[in-house]
Amino acid sequence: MKALAKYTDALAEATLEHGGVIYDTPDNRETIQALRHHQLVFHLDEDLPHVQVSRVVGDLMAHVTQSYQRQASSGAVSDLVRELQNVVESYFVARDNGATDDASRKLIEAQEVIASLINTLQAIVVRFTYYIHNCFSTVSDIDLRILENRRALDEAGNINRLLDTLTPSYLMQLARFSRELQYLLTKILARSLSRLRANLVDALHRLTDNLAKLQNDKEVQRQNHVIDAWLQHYERNPRYTPGEDILDEAHGRSPSLFRVEPLEIRAHPAIDDPSQREGLDELAENALRRLEPGALTDSNVSTERVEVIDQRGAEEVEPEDPLEQALEWFFEALPTLVTQQPISAIDAYYKLDVEEPLDFWMLALWESYNMRLENGEDVVPVELTERQMGTYDGTRLVEDIVFSLERHHAA
Amino acid sequence: MSYDPRFAAAIEGLLRGEVLCPVSAKEAxxxxxxxxxxxxVSHYLAEIGHGLEQTRDGSGYYCVYLDTESRGVRHRIRHQFESAVRDWEALLRWLRLSRQASPSSQPLKVKDVVRESEWLAAIENSSMMQEELEVIATRFQVQSQSRDxxxxxRHLLEKLCKLGYLVAIDSSGAIYxxxxxxxxLQDQLEFVMAREGIVAEEREAALNEPRQEGLFLGTS
Structure with a gap:
């Protein structure tokens, strides 16, 4: 006690300003020697140029100066709870054995442990309140702030879980039939625990909010850095485009650069399926919505209402091709006409007033004739009016196709 | 196997190249x-050589090519990269603009609401923001006859909706x-900037600081 009183300044300076160490300087040598003698400091390593102030002394200094550099943790609370259980157990053993003095001492001890427990919990809650209000402002790095906040949350969570076990029924069970212990445990301790619990839960919520805010701040910081860095880069290098070799480096590291190209999925609605009516209506509505306002009136598209009739299943007669029709008529009339005189394809072309060009008619007629021949139909003999082309040897120009029975009969 | 509309919606969205997030596709x-x-979903995609990925912040899922050795896939990846890179400057300018236009002075991020009226009020009060808007429109090749x-x-907001960065959440198209x-985009930009050694000026200055100090002390 005398050593503590004598070296208070040195110990306070060490615990509050030098992280709990006293430097081994010529000025401090005598102090260190005296404190070591009373086991108030110790050498962590003989090679280190300082001695470490003992933890109990540090805690005492922190408590006296109200600085919470070295704070009680959930571990300390847990130790105190265990200690309380042991003291209470010892009290009952002493009382049951009739050791009244020992029982009284254990009761005082229990009182001290309970006071210590309440005090430790209060200190922790105060520390959390400090964190919440300062948002770890003493720490400049945002990552470290997040880490500190997480630790505080873990700590608060641990204490909360510990307090879960100290239910009124458990404390009642611990106190058994001892009126003194019932008073200490179920009144004094239970009342304080209830109040501290409420503060702790509040602190947990606020710390969670703080953490979310810090994480958001960190994301914003990160995003701002990306925006500013890139835009400065674009200003310095206006034509900059990242090279494709980045993709080789990104392999296995940044999947964001390997995003798939949109896969176009085309589907055709079954228009006969009434269940797809809704989808079809939606498609039509979207298509109409895409048109610029007035697009329909500006174009030549009529906006008049058109009545739509369901023609599914109806039969529609397809108009025959005029050329096909003329050929049909020609071959139908040919057997009769040819009995009177030979029939020229060119004459027929003009008589039938065929719309297609003459060469089309001639080729179609020749093709139709050959097809009928192939089909084994009874056809009128034909003769090609042709002449040799002067320029190209062997090439013959067909001038007309004449259907005649005369040559057939002669043959 | 029975039909599961949530599975179908997720697969279809992913194969369309979308980023599925609580805003664009809540159920998926x-x-x-x-x-x-x-x-x-991962099993299904793996069978067609695709994979499921998540953005770093966990806000969105997207589909990636797994078989990056195939020539056809490499071509598609390159094509996709080229087309993404083309928009980067305009998107970054838009993010900087969002920082100026938002009441919190924070750049736009997932789930943030963009009210056309608020942005317009901020832009109309600042000639710099109007100029920036014009630059963004040019970079995006959003041509408009009007200087209004x-x-x-409005054209830019529609463009961003088309590109999948915004979703209109009211029928009038004034709130996104x-x-x-x-x-x-943030993930892509961060990776490329790390590879290309792109840093902001203040950070660059901080990195050079010890060297400059060394020059003064003559220890360089």
């Missing part, structure tokens, strides 16, 4: 946030919400 995102959903900031802003595609 919820489904992908379950272990069962992730497992089923309102028309230009940011999607998880901004998170994907």
């Amino acid at each position: 995102h919820e489904y992908l946030s379950t272990l069962e959903g992730q497992d089923r 900031a309102k028309v230009r802003l 919400q940011a999607t998880g595609k901004w998170s994907l």
